Amino acid sequence: MYNTSNSGDLNPGYYYWQDTKWQRLMPQGDIYSNVKYDGTNFFYINDSGNEVQIDLEELVQDIETNTFIRKVEAVVDADGKVTSPTVYYYFSEEAIRNWLAADAANTDPSTMPNTDPGVVEIEIASDIAENFEFILNKTITYEGEQKTVEEIIKMISSEVEGNVIYTEVGGEMVFQYYNGTEYITIDLGDFVVKNQLTYEVKGGDDVNVANVIDENHTTYTVEVKAAMPKFFYMPTILFDTSTIQNGLTVNLHQEYIDQFTAANIKKNPNAPATIPHLPSENDLHYYVTDFDDNVIDIVEITDTGMLTYNVINNSGPYSYVTVVFVVK
Structure with a gap:
């Protein structure tokens, strides 16, 4: 049957009777199936065959995600000491919905408290520490070459002139330190002599110690009596x-x-020169x-x-x- 006029909730079109109501037919030549756009709005055909305008704003709000992450910066005192670390908070869709429903005054999720039920505190520091080795081994492109993060850090640090550097001077690789005005070569030989471990040698029941002292060293002559008869x-x-x-x-x-x-003294050929x-x-x-x-x-x-x-x-x-x- 073809309906030629608007009648009740039926618009013009072909219909057939089924399940106690008229069902509209969609012929092959029809310009749209169940959704159409008139240049301004979108429409769909409901079960009664009527065109109903689609509220796109409401539709998008119903299906879009509202989750977000809030960053709270670290607190640093006047001495440069971190008194509170940087913290990230994750606001899930469920937490946001519950907060909006809890009070009619709750309309802007960006004002949700960090302590609200369902808000998750993210331990960034511990996560990074646990995955630090993984991060160092990640490969990325650096200056046109594939390098690991660790290799890049080493390359950058070797190029930065800090308080102490390892560099070439006069064809030799040396350590230098910055005295506030210029870099001074460190004499490692002198450094080792002045900072080496010092051992004290003492005489005892079975040891006789004599020493000769020069500028940087003490040479000890030790005579051991332990092997002698008592x-x-x-x-x-x-x-x-x-x-x-x-x-x-x-x-x-x-x-x-x-x-x-x-x-x-007379002795055999292999005997020591002294007794x-x-x-x-x-x-x-x-x-x-x-x-x-x-x-x-x-x-x-x-x-x-x-x-x-x-x-x-x-x-x-x-x-x-x-x-x-x-x-x-």
């Missing part, structure tokens, strides 16, 4: 008992040194363990090994005395 017998010497007299002396340590360092010995009289304790007390009276032995004795009976030109050295 005691040994003094080399053989003769005690003069040819005349009865008092106050005779023998320097036990010096007699020992004279024999161990004598120029006429190991203790050069200081304070390295030893001195003991007389046996002597002829009918001929000699031992008066005293000092801590430095000076022995004083008296000849009390003339029994011959010489007499024996057994001396033991104990290593301190």
